[in-house]
Amino acid sequence: MKEIKRPLPRVNELDTKDFWTATKQNEFRYQQCDSCATVIFYPRRHCTGCTSGKLQWKVSAGKGTVYTYSVVRQSYHPFFRTVAPYTVAWIDLDEGPRILSNVIGISADEVSIGLRVQIEWEEHEELHIPLFKPA
Amino acid sequence: MSQKRDAAIVGIHEYPERDVEGLVSPMQIKAESAARALEDAGLNWSDVDAIYDSGDGGGMSGLTISEYFGLKPSVIDTTAVGGSSFEYHAGHAKRDIAAGKANVALLTYGSTAHSNARAIGVGGRGFGGTHPADNMDVFAGMTLIANYALVAQRHMHEYGTTSEQLAEISIATRCHAMRNPEAVQAMHDLEFLDIRETTIGDVVNSRLIADPLHLLECCMISDGGGAVVIASPEVARDCKKPPVWILGSGEATKYPENGGDITTSAAIQSGPSAFGEAGVSASEMDIAMIYDSFSITVLALLEDLGFCKKGEGGSWVKGGRLRFDRPNDGPALNTDGGGLSSNHPGMRGIFLLLEATRQLRGESHSQVENAKLAVAHGNGGMLGSRHCAGTIILGSD
Numbered sequence: 001m002k003e004i005k006r007p008l009p010r011v012n013e014l015d016t017k018d019f020w021t022a023t024k025q026n027e028f029r030y031q032q033c034d035s036c037a038t039v040i041f042y043p044r045r046h047c048t049g050c051t052s053g054k055l056q057w058k059v060s061a062g063k064g065t066v067y068t069y070s071v072v073r074q075s076y077h078p079f080f081r082t083v084a085p086y087t088v089a090w091i092d093l094d095e096g097p098r099i100l101s102n103v104i105g106i107s108a109d110e111v112s113i114g115l116r117v118q119i120e121w122e123e124h125e126e127l128h129i130p131l132f133k134p135a
Numbered sequence: 136m137s138q139k140r141d142a143a144i145v146g147i148h149e150y151p152e153r154d155v156e157g158l159v160s161p162m163q164i165k166a167e168s169a170a171r172a173l174e175d176a177g178l179n180w181s182d183v184d185a186i187y188d189s190g191d192g193g194g195m196s197g198l199t200i201s202e203y204f205g206l207k208p209s210v211i212d213t214t215a216v217g218g219s220s221f222e223y224h225a226g227h228a229k230r231d232i233a234a235g236k237a238n239v240a241l242l243t244y245g246s247t248a249h250s251n252a253r254a255i256g257v258g259g260r261g262f263g264g265t266h267p268a269d270n271m272d273v274f275a276g277m278t279l280i281a282n283y284a285l286v287a288q289r290h291m292h293e294y295g296t297t298s299e300q301l302a303e304i305s306i307a308t309r310c311h312a313m314r315n316p317e318a319v320q321a322m323h324d325l326e327f328l329d330i331r332e333t334t335i336g337d338v339v340n341s342r343l344i345a346d347p348l349h350l351l352e353c354c355m356i357s358d359g360g361g362a363v364v365i366a367s368p369e370v371a372r373d374c375k376k377p378p379v380w381i382l383g384s385g386e387a388t389k390y391p392e393n394g395g396d397i398t399t400s401a402a403i404q405s406g407p408s409a410f411g412e413a414g415v416s417a418s419e420m421d422i423a424m425i426y427d428s429f430s431i432t433v434l435a436l437l438e439d440l441g442f443c444k445k446g447e448g449g450s451w452v453k454g455g456r457l458r459f460d461r462p463n464d465g466p467a468l469n470t471d472g473g474g475l476s477s478n479h480p481g482m483r484g485i486f487l488l489l490e491a492t493r494q495l496r497g498e499s500h501s502q503v504e505n506a507k508l509a510v511a512h513g514n515g516g517m518l519g520s521r522h523c524a525g526t527i528i529l530g531s532d
């Protein structure tokens with residue numbers, strides 16, 4: 001039987017392709033505005049804080065904190081139903097970006113808000129996926 | 136502030152069936168509901184000069200729905216903001232009528248979500264869109280209910296809210312549903328296992344779907360629809376039923392922001408706009424028709440609309456405060472039985488206007504005596520990520 005895989009982002013999506021391309025080097029990139037210092041995430045071509053549009057790519061150290069989470073016990077998705085229960089969480093990276101991901105490497109029932117986590121890259125052919133494990 | 140009475144709800148209809156077994160289309164539900172709502176008002180198709188549509192019957196909806204109904208409206212508004220669309224439509228209809236652009240506005244909704252086994256409620260898979268933001272989280276497997284559970288978990292963490300407190304919302308709406316024959320029939324048709332009033336224990340002992348939310352904290356997945364007719368004061372005077380005035384409206388958006396507060400919804404912005412225009416406050420509301428996709432939705436929205444302070448919703452709803460037979464304690468919540476126990480075909484916003492109107496006419500199965508003021512608040516999209524809020528304040532003569 002064919003292995004059912006995790007649904008993956010499109011690497012050619014125009015706003016986010018630079019982010020996903022960098023993940024192949026295990027780099028978590030985010031943008032910051034040169035003029036007003038606003039951190040922009042998810043990636044875009046414009047600054048949401050001012051109209052200068054001078055965005056610089058920065059690289060996160062990959063450490064952060066669980067802002068909130070849920071243990072998903074029921075999913076109808078062909079991949080996720082095979083891995084349930086699993087933990088979905090909003091992670092606040094120390095540099096500012098908030099990203100939705102999974103917390104792995106710990107039993108779902110042991111995850112808590114405030115837990116310190118770090119990126120664990122899951123490798124796929126065209127891109128790597130930033131999952132998080134306890135730091 | 137003086138209260139303006141520019142436009143009133145004069146006709147309503149809720150499509151009674153929740154399982155059409157694939158034999159009726161959304162467009163047919165919309166047309167049937169429109170005809171019955173026009174009859175309710177004592178009006179006819181030819182009186183309608185403004186159409187409001189969320190696209191639930193298909194694309195280019197301003198055109199297709201006009202042709203299907205056989206109308207030639209002068210105002211066409213196709214605002215599509217999910218389950219809150221109908222609150223936006225009501226606000227826009229009031230604005231357009233007040234501006235002299237229209238006299239009789241028609242809002243309709245039809246859905247066969249249950250027949251189509253569309254993935255909403257407990258079965259929801261979440262967004263799979265083409266927006267750049269979707270491309271950032273498609274890998275995480277967030278289900279629709281997990282989206283709301285993320286709010287509940289943070290709410291519990293920050294404010295000490297408990298599952299027992301959230302369960303109050305489920306049991307109050309079920310209490311009202313058991314008094315509404317159409318809701319009871321809906322629960323039968325949708326094969327609910329145990330059709331009776333529930334207890335806090337029933338809710339917290341039902342199975343976890345996405346922690347911390349349990350099965351009995353999730354809306355049903357039904358077919359259904361309805362229609363609302365809104366008219367100018369001149370038209371309303373001659374209608375069959377007493378007018379229910381649209382006193383205020385508010386709109387707002389909310390989306391994920393770095394460092395943002397997930398426990399606060401767009402209602403924090405739409406509420407003051409609507410209450411301010413109406414010149415009333417939350418504490419004066421007899422009826423609260425609040426979009427109950429899940430228990431946490433109601434809790435967060437009640438706080439954001441100003442019924443209690445942020446974080447105090449859990450203790451505020453305790454002890455059955457939201458029941459229709461406790462009018463001195465606060466507003467009656469979702470007296471039709473809500474999305475939790477009566478009707479949720481995907482976009483519940485229209486039912487909030489329908490039941491609020493019934494209450495202000497004195498026609499509800501869980502009637503609050505002398506109900507004068509109601510708030511209808513629609514939440515369109517997802518509470519835990521991105522959504523639109525639409526708040527409408529309604530008042531009787």
